Amino acid sequence: MRAIWAVFKKELKTYFTSPIAYTLFVVFLFLGGYFFFSLTAAFNMQSMHYTQYNAPMNVLNMDEMIVKPLFYNLNIILLLMMPLLTMRIYAEEKKSGCMELLLTSPITSWQLVAGKFLSALFLYMLLLVITLAYPLILFLYGNPDLGKIAGAYLGMLLVGASYIAAGTMASSLTENQIVAAATSFGLLLTFWIIGWAGHFVEGNASHALNYISLVEHFAEFVEGVVDTKHLVYYFSFIGFNLFLTNQFLELK
């Protein structure tokens, strides 16, 4: 436990003593803020049109028009940025030779994997906390569905943790950061779009392809549904990737 904590602290320090955390936060929040602004502005415009023509206001729905697309958009930014956050996690250590010091210290490779995964996850959670500003603004001027927002956040957390797990796995394969980023991006995007292949086949194959798609599971969280099968999916995705990471580290 102490070793995990030591690795966790060191990693977190690395994020904040280098420009990594700040760049990630600024870019993510800038893009996220832009999406939030344009979605809200569009919603606002429609509301004004509806009042002008005395159209029935109940067709307008903040959850459908702002919350849902916002979290899908944030998810896409995440898909693009997470490989860049995670690419250095092991590749950098290998390149600099520090890996040799870590692996000859009296810690198990599991402790290393856990410490590094948790610190990246913690950094990501900090980022999510800042994005709470968006729903907060919605609550100030309207009444969105709290359940859907809470579900979306749980979904974001799980999907982000999955990206991190896949990214650390890719990083443990190589000492080249670009190779790590390209590998994890390719892997994640494949898991996003693999559900499309489900349209061309039938029966169980279609179900299976849909089931392994990262984004299919995210969809229900944004609807405010927390189903155990989605939790199981994300936890197994994370667990399997961390397992592979550990294996690759021991392989050398």
Place this chain on the structure above:
Amino acid sequence: MIEVQNLTKKYSNLTALDNISFKVGKGSILGFLGPNGAGKTTAMRILTGYLPATEGYVKIAGFDVLSDPLQAKQSIGYLPENTPLYTQMRVRSYLEFMAELRNVPGAEIKNAVDKVIEKCRLTEVPRRIIRTLSKGYRQRVGIAQALVHNPPVLILDEPTIGLDPQQIIEVRQMIKELKSEHTVILSTHILPEVSAICDRVIILSKGKLVAEDAPDNLAQRIMGTAKITVAAKGPQNEIKAALGKIAGVTGVATQGKDNYHVESLPECDLRAAIAKTIVQNNWELLELRSCDVSLEEVFLHLITKEEEVLP
């Protein structure tokens, strides 16, 4: 303290280490000597548990590196080749991290770090970012990191490489001081380093252990001869013949005008006899000096000769 038995490391078609065995007692400094690619780094990586051996075992302070990796690793301080460091960290927080990683109890971390900062003469730079330090200071941070959990065994891979002469002397002095509390293994391809700091030396060549002894003994035992340089004015052939007749001389070689190399059996000092011979013949004696066989010669001798020279 360190026991290595029949260590063999094979890569698919390359034998990096071939059946190496040795023991190192407490409180001594062992040098791994060998040309680049001889297997020094591989041997050290296996000793520290970073690489698994193909055959054989390594015991550090009684713990087998493979079956008890955590205890064995706890007993080792390791400075890998090229001194990897987290260059964006400050010296002090880097050492604190390393102490925590090596299970130094929370309350003692500050003390342990203070101690190595003192020991490795880093007192002027604990707040500096490692990236901004000179190579010499970085090397000391590397050694400090290996020492921070006060391990009984220290393994240093080329600790003086890339340093200037002043820094080399400092680092060597530091390593010598460590001997009282730690057992040290260091690798080098610089020969004077071995005679300067090591109690014992192991010469590796192409993965094989070709010699193991104290540096001084190694020279004598392996070369089996003593050499004397003589410079004298006089008829060259006569001098050569006269020198060859002295009892104990095994060979005379001329080198340029007036210079002679006399080889003799070890442990008989012929200087007096040579001086006498030259003076009695009325030649002029200009210089007379016994030259020790240098480690360089031993080294070359060993690595160019494939056969085993171990007793």
